[in-house]
Amino acid sequence: MTAMVYEEAGPALPGVSVTAPVIFGYIVNNRTKIGESFVKSKQNLYFCSMSTEEQMKKDLYYMRQALAEAEAAYREGEIPVGAVVVCRDRIIARAHNLTETLNDVTAHAEMQAITMAASGLGGKYLQDCTLYVTLEPCTMCAGAIGWAQLRRMVYGCPDEKRGYRLYAPRALHPRAEVVCGVMEEECKALMQRFFRERR
Numbered sequence: 001m002t003a004m005v006y007e008e009a010g011p012a013l014p015g016v017s018v019t020a021p022v023i024f025g026y027i028v029n030n031r032t033k034i035g036e037s038f039v040k041s042k043q044n045l046y047f048c049s050m051s052t053e054e055q056m057k058k059d060l061y062y063m064r065q066a067l068a069e070a071e072a073a074y075r076e077g078e079i080p081v082g083a084v085v086v087c088r089d090r091i092i093a094r095a096h097n098l099t100e101t102l103n104d105v106t107a108h109a110e111m112q113a114i115t116m117a118a119s120g121l122g123g124k125y126l127q128d129c130t131l132y133v134t135l136e137p138c139t140m141c142a143g144a145i146g147w148a149q150l151r152r153m154v155y156g157c158p159d160e161k162r163g164y165r166l167y168a169p170r171a172l173h174p175r176a177e178v179v180c181g182v183m184e185e186e187c188k189a190l191m192q193r194f195f196r197e198r199r
Helices: 053-075 107-123 139-147 182-195
Strands: 004-007 022-024 026-028 031-034 037-040 082-087 092-095 129-135 152-157 177-180
Touching: 022 177, 026 107, 053 082, 053 092, 053 107, 053 129, 053 152, 053 182, 082 107, 092 107, 107 139, 129 182
Parallel strands: 129 152, 152 177
Antiparallel strands: 004 022, 026 031, 031 037, 082 092, 082 129
């Protein structure tokens, strides 16, 4: 696989802004290829994979939809994490955290979106789908993403305390493509505002 790396603010879309550089690279055999050199990853999945400018535009658009779900969670007093599942350029599931509403610690945005998508498609495997989520998934959600065999995951900001990369870097399907840092600053700002208001 030939690595392609982009370091730019990304293409503009209506209603979408990127306030920080988005860096993309490929994971190849547990090594991150950046430019012409390989850098050994401390964990299985660290960097991001990306292909074309068109795909970058799509990722920004769909992450904006996930962020809208996170904003809905924020208004409901839930930790503001949102997710959408896309299949063949169509959103088939939208969800956000419902742990407080349902009094259920497993009601994370990703879990809700995966269940909704599987129900809509009539099968448990989501191999032709991409999950967009505003926060790096936890180990529980990463496990579900792996079992659902999602071929691609895009997330906004990292979760340095509870993220799957720290505790379960191999949880995803071995062939899963991971993209990180899309609209990272916007996703992070919403999380920070939520917790700041509750101090």
